[in-house]
Amino acid sequence: MSKNNLINEWKRKKAPAKPETRLLLKKLKKKKGKQLDKHADEVHGNIFKNIDCLECANCCTSIPPIVNKTDASRIAKKLGMKPAAFEKEYLVIDEDGDIVMNTSPCPFLQKNNNCLIYEIRPKACRQFPHTDNLDFSKNMKLHGMNANICPGVFHILRRLGEVI
Ligand code: SF4
Numbered sequence: 001m002s003k004n005n006l007i008n009e010w011k012r013k014k015a016p017a018k019p020e021t022r023l024l025l026k027k028l029k030k031k032k033g034k035q036l037d038k039h040a041d042e043v044h045g046n047i048f049k050n051i052d053c054l055e056c057a058n059c060c061t062s063i064p065p066i067v068n069k070t071d072a073s074r075i076a077k078k079l080g081m082k083p084a085a086f087e088k089e090y091l092v093i094d095e096d097g098d099i100v101m102n103t104s105p106c107p108f109l110q111k112n113n114n115c116l117i118y119e120i121r122p123k124a125c126r127q128f129p130h131t132d133n134l135d136f137s138k139n140m141k142l143h144g145m146n147a148n149i150c151p152g153v154f155h156i157l158r159r160l161g162e163v164i
């Protein structure tokens with residue numbers, strides 16, 4: 001299967017599938033727990049084997065990631081900047097009071113969709129889309145929003161709906 005198939009399918013179906021996604025989440029919420037998290041982790045692995053994030057980059061383009069203090073000092077050090085200068089140049093407080101990257105697309109996203117600071121990227125970027133590592137049940141509300149942003153989440157929800 002071409003790695004773009006799942007991304008193209010998501011582009012076609014994400015808007016008309018919104019009511020179906022809501023129903024799926026309702027069904028999955030009733031199954032919240034360790035068993036669901038285990039299934040989600042497996043499905044996550046299978047879906048992401050067939051998605052090339054470098055062909056997508058929609059998360060880096062559309063959601064400014066949270067940058068915590070540890071992230072900020074790690075990245076600032078690597079860029080040879082003082083933490084205060086880094087914060088001034090790249091960070092902002094959003095409407096929820098979180099400290100996030102100040103532009104969307106992210107200032108570190110390159111034209112070829114590579115991340116300029118990939119090895120030292122923020123924890124929020126490493127954890128996105130929160131469907132693996134037995135984190136699935138904790139983030140049900142988020143999955144509903146992310147199905148519209150991330151092809152991976154969209155397909156994971158559907159696959160889980162089939163097997164659960
Ligand atoms: S830091 Fe890197 S991985 Fe995170 S949003 Fe920016 S470009 Fe994407």
Ligand code: SF4
Nearest residue numbers: 053056057058059150
């Ligand atoms: S939105 Fe999802 S599929 Fe697209 S780059 Fe981000 S994690 Fe990968």
